[in-house]
Amino acid sequence: MASSVTEPRPSDSSPAAGAAAGPGGPTPSVTRRKGLSEKNRPLWLLIPGGFLMTIVILIPLAMGIWMSVIDLDQYSLRRWVSAEFIGIQNYIEAATSSDLLRSIWLSVSFAVISTLVTIPLGVAAAVVTQNAYRGRALVRSIFLIPYVLPSFVVASVWRTMLQPDGIVNVTLTNMGMDGGLWLNGPNAYWTLVWVEIWAAWPFIYLLALSGLQAVDHEVHEASALDGALWWNKLRYVIFPYLKGPVSLAFLLATLNHINNFTLPYVLFGAPAPSDVNVLPILVYVTSFQSFRFGLSAAMAVVSLILIAIPLFIYLRAVKLDVHDGGKK
């Protein structure tokens, strides 16, 4: 945030100064430019947003952290204010005698695999629908179907199809293959990955498409004049444009996968088979079937930290948080 050395002038935030700095005003004088510098930005304008962020994010976060250090369960819920403070005991229990670490591993690996598969699919779909041709609008609409279907519906339909006597196994049997069990056992993990990919790739497609749309017409012309063939053009001209949107898509999609509760819950139910006991399911069962609110808060905090570390490194690496011209 702003740290200032010089003394700002109080008149900057006066109505007169605000009006003068409005659009369409005369060429700003030196004083006025100073008024818009980083040092004297009208930060008070952030108050409404800051207030909302405090209520929606900061307070729940603080309460979550607080809950994780008290012994809050069904017995102490009624007197939650005076629930016993137990320090890091919840954390110790989460790390040593619960499935937390395994669940984090399952969640992260599932999310990364799903994202890595969906990115080429999404980018390819975006490239395919970039140039105009007959029926492109239809293709684009069809591509969006998995994305607009509610997660609950997607999961219900796949669950029905993947029953032991469901349509998938019947088809496989007719083809002379043994389908086996999809919704429990080791296959369940890959079922989860598969259905997630099916439902989530249009998100990458949308972001990649927006990236493609941002490529200037001149760039296409220039590469055509230089005689670049389609692969070279794609590889050296178009893909660099997609780096930003696709990096963002990678980040958001991975986080979405990790946070997806509906899909595993509807597909497998709770308690979940151990191969798909992903983080949201574990926290749900701990909270709402075992009523260990303190323990589940500790789980949530641990996973937040574990996910925040690579996220932070990634953000630094792709520089999504730095804008050109952000500073004066």
Next chain:
Amino acid sequence: MGMSKPRRLGAVAAATISVLMLAACGGSGGSGGAGSGATGGKVDGAGKTLNVLMNVTAQYPQEQQAWFKEMSTKFKAETGADIQWETFATANDEMTRIQTSVVSGQGPDVYGLGTTFTPTAYSTGAFVKLGDNEWNQLGGKDKFVPAALGISGPDEGNQIGIPFVSRPFVMAYNTELLAAAGIEKPATTWDEFTEQAKKLTKGDQYGVAVAYKDNFDPWKYIWGMSIQAGNPIIDGSKVRLDDPITKKAYDTYFGWVTKDKVVDPSSVGWANPQALAAFAAGKAAYFPMTSPLSIPALDASAVKGKYKYALMPTVPPGESSNPSGGKPAASILSGDNLVVADYSKQKDLAFAFIKMITEKDVQLNYFKVFGQLPANQAAAKELASNEIIAPALDSGAKSVATPFSGAWGDVQLSLTNVVVQSIPDLSAGSVSDANLTQRLKDEQAKSQTALDRAKK
């Protein structure tokens, strides 16, 4: 001053937090006063509104709305008060409501609770304990089916739940298929049940329809067979999940797929409605763990007029009579209880409402519309002559309450989880002794931890 702006934001945030905290604390501290006591005569509720939270009946949404309306009118005529109805869809929804209400000290005055959820609700300490005074306001304890009171509280002196409806479990059997196999009477012991099921299995017809993948059915089988052999699972301060009795129950339950082959192999992926569908299609001779709620579905199916209900076997596997300590439990004690919130400021009105909906006529009407059995004794007696319903009423009278412990939710979860994790083995054709023993050991540890917390 340039630094002071972020600081000011911080101050705003801090102030907001403290205001919210104060509001929340004030809310939870300022309630919980004792009720104003029975007025003896009629409760005057003019100008008041009673807030009631009930389980949504997904099968009959319109009928439920109509029933709400009818009860509101009746209640207005009796007390002058209005009713604000709310519904919840799952126990989880309800727990969330209870959580927020308990923490803030405001919310519904009356809650409908599933019986097995009552111990958890009790453990929050947020509901009115029923003394003589309260029972009198309700029209006396004698008004209710005695067995239905079995899960109102941990003991007679500490009851919170007022029985509203009963949904005892029974098994449906296909009269034609049993007759064709030369079986005169449905089985009364689990061994006999398995033998009959073998006889009834041929071609694509199976002896039993079982929902192994259901989130609730499996633990009811295991608990039932265990209590019949003398293991209540929660025994004082000990959980007995790794007991040989319970292991035998799992062996029997799994054996129907792996050894006896009397169930459709696909049933490892079935929930209760799929098992019901198999029975309704005439593909299975027995369908245990159902209730009279399945009547509408069965009457609209291929087995209409060809099915009856019977008690599930009450003698545990490997025995010909209940061993000492074993209870001939026909079903878990199942149904809905009503509880009154401790923070409610209109408890008299709440009890007047509960009295009204547990009267004989209202209960009989409720059965007619929704198929849920009355908890009112006089109403239950009147239905006893109905041939289809009679076994269910009998099962209700012979049902045994699950242990009244705040840890029951965890134990139930553990019982179910053993089945969930065994499904790949079931599908492959056998659950090895080592695997089952290990799973029971793991779940035993988890459940014992939960019970230890409950004892604190």
